[in-house]
Every structure is written in C-alpha cells, then in structure tokens.
Amino acid sequence: MGAESATIAYWNAAAAGFDDEPDHGLRDPGVRAAWAERLADWLPGEPSDVLDVGCGTGSLALLACEQGHRVTAVDLSPAMAERARAKLAGTGADVLVGDAAHPPVGERKFDVVLARHLLWALPSPEAVLRHWVSLVRPGGRLVLVEGVWGQVNPIGIPAAALAAAAEPLAARLHTERLSADPRLWGRQVTDERYAMVVRPAPPQRHAEIVDVHLILRRGDEVLLGRRAGTGYADGLLHAPSGRLEDGEDVVEAMVREAREETGMDLAPEDLRVALVMQHCAPGEQPRMGWFFEATAGEGGEPVNAEPDKCSEIGWFPLAELPDDMVAYCRAGLDAYRAGHRFVLHRHRPGDAIAHSPGSPSRAVPLPGTRSARPSPPPAG
Known part of the structure; x- marks a missing residue:
C-alpha cells in the first residue's frame, strides 16, 4: 500500500x-x-x-x-x-x-x-x-x-x-x-x-536570471567542458556558458563568455540564435537561457582558458551526446538537435542536476512561427 x-x-x-x-x-x-x-x-x-x-x-x-x-x-x-x-x-x-x-x-x-x-x-x-x-x-x-x-x-x-x-x-x-x-x-x-x-507579502514582479550558452560546431561535433572547482555540477559536462552582467545584451554576454572560457574572439556576426529555453529547478530562481550557434575556426581555436573551473574540454558527436552532462544543457542540445527553437524545461522535486538517461524528459517545445533543424556549418 x-x-x-x-x-x-x-x-x-x-x-x-x-x-x-x-x-x-x-x-x-x-x-x-x-x-x-x-x-x-x-x-x-x-x-x-x-x-x-x-x-x-x-x-x-x-x-x-x-x-x-x-x-x-x-x-x-x-x-x-x-x-x-x-x-x-x-x-x-x-x-x-x-x-x-x-x-x-x-x-x-x-x-x-x-x-x-x-x-x-x-x-x-x-x-x-x-x-x-x-x-x-x-x-x-x-x-x-x-x-x-x-x-x-x-x-x-x-x-x-x-x-x-x-x-x-x-x-x-x-x-x-x-x-x-x-x-x-x-x-x-x-x-x-x-x-x-x-x-x-504582495506579489513581486517576476524576475529571471538570463544566461547564454555556446553551441560551437565542428562538423557534426560540439564543444563541451567538464566543470571543476565551482561547487555546482562539478564533474559534469556543459557547453561554454555564463550569466549576463549589468549593461550587457545577450550577444555581448556570449562574446565575453566565449573569450573567458575558450579564448576565442568571436564577433557578434559569428553568432546565430539557435534556441531560447526557460529553465527552473526546485528551490532555484528561474532563468532564461539563450543558446547561440557558432562554427569552429571563427574567432580562433578554442582552448581551456579557465582551468580552475574546467578540468578539460573536448569535441563530442551531437547525435551521440554523453550522459554525464548537466541536465539543463543536455536538454538544450537535444532540443536544438530536434529543431526546436523555444522550450520550457522545469525540473520536478527530486530531479537530479545531472542528465538521467531513461528519466522522463522535462523539455516542452513551444510552437514558433517556423521550426528549422540545425544546419550544417558553412563550407570552407
């Protein structure tokens, strides 16, 4: 019973x-x-x-x-x-x-x-x-x-x-x-x-963290780094990412985060909006994630520019992503690969920070004016 x-x-x-x-x-x-x-x-x-x-x-x-x-x-x-x-x-x-x-x-x-x-x-x-x-x-x-x-x-x-x-x-x-x-x-x-x-207390105006994520493509692969020494999701893979700082727009934040984490000097025109996802975990403040696509070689070759926060970086097949990823990032990349542009992702009580294979998906795609699957990187 x-x-x-x-x-x-x-x-x-x-x-x-x-x-x-x-x-x-x-x-x-x-x-x-x-x-x-x-x-x-x-x-x-x-x-x-x-x-x-x-x-x-x-x-x-x-x-x-x-x-x-x-x-x-x-x-x-x-x-x-x-x-x-x-x-x-x-x-x-x-x-x-x-x-x-x-x-x-x-x-x-x-x-x-x-x-x-x-x-x-x-x-x-x-x-x-x-x-x-x-x-x-x-x-x-x-x-x-x-x-x-x-x-x-x-x-x-x-x-x-x-x-x-x-x-x-x-x-x-x-x-x-x-x-x-x-x-x-x-x-x-x-x-x-x-x-x-x-x-x-009277209800407060809704406020959210805004963060940015880089989907760096090398053919059919994407760049991921393994978190370390941060106190959050250490040991798990995640795309280069970070929060907006005061006065920034999302493109400026993505350019800055890419430079800080990978050493790449991306120009705003190198970035293409791939996905917008609202995410919330139990007990945490909700956040709006902007996922940008860029192509390897634009802005230089990536390196591990923050070894105190990242133990390694590497290329992984987009079609066969590893399981040891942050669930939020994995959901974003899965949605990107499926061609979704707008997604809700809300964890339930008891859900893990890490991606859990076989667990119910928390990603809910939202309809947009059109849906496009990720295109291959430009030739040349």
Missing part, C-alpha cells in the same frame, strides 16, 4: 470517532463558543471566501459558515468529507475530496486559507506554504492552528519552526498562544498549542 493510500485508510477508519474529541466535534457548547470566538478574530469581519484544507468532519468550516463566510472545504479522506457534507448541509459550503497540500480548486483564489492540526503532518511544509500563499488573494491571509502534542514522543511543529518557514512569505505574522485556554480543548493542557495568522 502506498503512503497516500495508507493515509486515506487511516483517516477513513478514524472518521467515525473523530468528533468524540472535544476540540474536533465541538459538541460541548462551551468548547464550541470558545472556537467560534477565536475564529471570528482570525477571519475577516466581512463575508469572505474561506478555503478549509484538511477540514476533517467540517466543524471549523461550519463555524465559518455561521459567521457569514463562503466556505470550500477539502479533505483527503472520503469518509471525513462525507461527514463534513452532512454537517454542512444547507450552508452552501462546497466539500471536495483531495490533497490538502494541493487542493483541487483549479485557478480559484480565496481570502483565507484555513488549516488546523495539518501542516506538521505534510511533507515539505515550506513548499506547501508557498502553494497555499498562491491561492490567497491580495490582502488575504493564512490561518494556521498548530502545536506540539505529547511529552514522551512529541509530534507537531513548534511555533518558532513554523514562523521561520512562514516569514519569507509574510508581510505580517501574528502568533496567538492557545495552550492556556482550557475552553478550547475541554480540559487543561500543558503542551504547545497556537494559532498563526500570516498576511502574505
């Missing part, structure tokens, strides 16, 4: 008795009133769109509906969702079955994303927070009720750890301690329990 199937089976089995806990079912009038009071403070004062992720049997979602909000509730467990639908019947709330980390809400946006006792149990909480923030409208908020439960083998996420994960995304962040209010739990508690209201 897979991890997700096991999780669903666990919560399906727990659904029948889930509301027996005072803070789950909110059956006690005093407990219910305490949660309603807190929720009114955390949610907007005016009717708003609330997404309750990991809603369980829908107790907090029901309180939000009763306070005038429009609620969409999501739970991975069909049994939990079934009980939530029954509890929310007649309120207009929508209950969906799906992964709380990536709720099945399409392109919809919400004023509030609400989660209780959930984030600590999800893999990659930082990535989940980033996705939840993407679901929030400008001026909206995350309401996260979390804690650390148990004394001998505690489980959960401390407030300090959650604050550290949320602060890079937040314009404002407020933590409210809940352990000292026994009305919320139906008893005295001594472990750490809290609510955190996160006001996401």
